[in-house]
Amino acid sequence: MDLDTHVAELDEQGFTIVEGLIDDDTVDLLMADVRRLEDKLHRSPDNNRFEGNRTTRTYNLLAHGEIWQQVPVQPVVASLIQSQLGPEFLISSLASISLAPGETAQVIHADDQVQPLAKPHVPTVCNSMWALTDFTEANGATRLVPGSHRWDNPDYFDDDNPIESIPAEMSKGSVLVWTGSLWHGGGANTTDDEVRVGIAMNYCAGFIRQQENQQLGIPPEIVATFTPELRQMCGFGMYRGLTGNIEKKSPAHLLYGDEPETQLWDAEPIDT
Ligand SMILES: O=C(O)CCC(=O)C(=O)O
The missing domain is CATH 2.60.120.620 (q2cbj1_9rhob like domain)
Structure with missing residues (x-):
């Protein structure tokens, strides 16, 4: 199939x-x-x-x-x-x-x-x-x-x-x-x-709370070994460039230097 x-x-x-x-x-x-x-x-x-x-x-x-x-x-x-x-x-x-x-x-x-x-x-x-x-x-x-x-x-x-x-x-x-x-x-x-x-x-x-708390449950030194994609999936990114931000930056950027994400206010209009 x-x-x-x-x-x-x-x-x-x-x-x-x-x-x-x-x-x-x-x-x-x-x-x-x-x-x-x-x-x-x-x-x-x-x-x-x-x-x-x-x-x-x-x-x-x-x-x-x-x-x-x-x-x-x-x-x-x-x-x-x-x-x-x-x-x-x-x-x-x-x-x-x-x-x-x-x-x-x-x-x-x-x-x-x-x-x-x-x-x-x-x-x-x-x-x-x-x-x-x-x-x-x-x-x-x-x-x-x-x-x-x-x-x-x-x-x-x-x-x-x-x-x-x-x-x-x-x-x-x-x-x-x-x-x-x-x-x-x-x-x-x-x-x-x-x-x-x-x-x-x-x-x-991305707008729902995760069942297991991935941000506190996985030791930071282990998260550091993840790809940026996996970190995003664990909730270290932002949803639509807004939800989950810390002073307009994503946790993944602040903690692990991942590429800054485009923020909602700079992004193309979202097709909903
Ligand atoms: O073990 C399974 O097959 C299903 C488990 C399940 O649905 C659950 O625990 O929510």
Whole structure:
């Protein structure tokens, strides 16, 4: 499928799957780093209804290893995200999710439902899941409700009204992209011995607050090793040359000497 077809799917059904996007070597390296970090950071399930009791999540990955710097900027995923959020999108969060046998299905939710905005609204969130193992219905592939990105929010603790959903089955190395309004949730892992591992690479529009605080959460000496593009995506730039400024300069310019951005008052009129 070409990019336009993926964008059309995102618009129509609220999600798309890019099969076989990430090569095996990269998947293996990312997987090894997930394991390293789970061990080093003593990660264990967070034990709450939303994050589950057999699911281990490791957050803030850009702070924990250079290998993660390639993830937010993956060109195909970035183009799909840009089609929804515009060119100045930000990293909202970057975490690994290891969903172990015995995990039950996550509550169906929409990732933008914490924002008090009437729906439907302009896209504010667009997320992706990188499959580091095969994702199957049995091992807990993400459940999706096609077309629900045009609906209001689900009531996530309404246990009396089960919601019909489909599993986003995909092979290792594939990436699922969905819009923030799409109803979805992690599946139940009914296998005896398969851990489903994914990378949740989440983005938001440049005018929305990021879920993980990238500016304080990533040590400055690590941010100094990023490309200016990645720093911008972490929120060290300005949105439309205005939002996020410090005395009319961007944090990236003041802290890291990145090129000054054109300020709103000097820029061409914006085509909205
Ligand atoms: O693990 C998954 O498949 C989905 C996770 C998710 O949607 C979330 O935690 O917000």
